[in-house]
Amino acid sequence: MSSMFLSPAEILEKRRNQRNALIACFLGWSLDAFDFFVVVMVLTEIAKDFNRSNADIALTLSVTLAFRPVGAFVFGLMADRYGRRVPLMVDVVFYSVIEIASGFAPNYTTFLILRALFGIGMGGEWGVGASLAMEAVPPRWRGILSGVLQEGYAVGYLLASCAYFFVLPHFGWRAMFLSAGCRPCWPGSSGAR
Numbered sequence: 001m002s003s004m005f006l007s008p009a010e011i012l013e014k015r016r017n018q019r020n021a022l023i024a025c026f027l028g029w030s031l032d033a034f035d036f037f038v039v040v041m042v043l044t045e046i047a048k049d050f051n052r053s054n055a056d057i058a059l060t061l062s063v064t065l066a067f068r069p070v071g072a073f074v075f076g077l078m079a080d081r082y083g084r085r086v087p088l089m090v091d092v093v094f095y096s097v098i099e100i101a102s103g104f105a106p107n108y109t110t111f112l113i114l115r116a117l118f119g120i121g122m123g124g125e126w127g128v129g130a131s132l133a134m135e136a137v138p139p140r141w142r143g144i145l146s147g148v149l150q151e152g153y154a155v156g157y158l159l160a161s162c163a164y165f166f167v168l169p170h171f172g173w174r175a176m177f178l179s180a181g182c183r184p185c186w187p188g189s190s191g192a193r
Contacts, residue, residue: 021136022145025129026152028092032125033156034163035099035118035180036064041164042173049173050108060112064119071123084132091128095121103177 006014039046039061047057071091078087098118105111130149137145163176 018136018138022133022149025088025133026149026155028088028125028129029149029152030156030159031092031180032095032122033153034159035095035102035156035177036061036122037157037160038163038173038176038180039064039115041160042168042176045168045173046111050111052108056108060115063112064115064122067116067119068123071120071125072127073123074120075124075128079128079131084128084135087124088128088132091121091124095125099177099180103174 039057043054043057043061046052047054050057075087075091078090095118098114098121102111102114102118105114130146133149134142134146160176160180163179167176167179
């Protein structure tokens with residue numbers, strides 16, 4: 001429906017939904033990146049704790065990235081069938097649970113499996129989140145806002161750096177995963193499918 005036929009209240013509601021979708025997807029991508037970069041930053045600490053080499057822990061990063069296409073496919077199918085919001089919320093909850101579980105991993109094998117599962121969540125977040133956000137915003141703003149959305153990854157790296165500085169020295173590497181995994185499930189009331 002054209003905005004010239006909407007009431008002022010409907011226009012405000014539409015803009016609020018657009019803003020909420022963009023913010024939710026930006027934050028989801030930021031926290032997704034946060035978790036990925038936590039492993040990069042605490043690789044040596046994890047290796048010492050599991051009595052493994054740095055190369056073994058670096059393999060978990062490769063496994064995470066290798067499983068991203070699986071998540072993109074699975075959550076993309078869900079988003080096409082059920083709309084964007086619910087699969088995105090399921091994805092954020094999924095990778096948050098995996099994040100917390102990573103902090104409790106008792107051994108290397110468990111950690112490796114959890115990182116593969118996280119890769120599935122990571123792959124699902126970007127595709128579904130970007131689709132939700134871009135469907136919600138006006139077409140004339142999609143170019144610039146897709147760039148802003150992509151910067152969520154850099155924000156995630158910055159947050160991981162801050163956690164490395166403030167959390168790691170006092171609480172250890174496991175606390176970094178626990179702090180990142182304790183997040184709300186956004187995409188509230190976005191009007192986008």
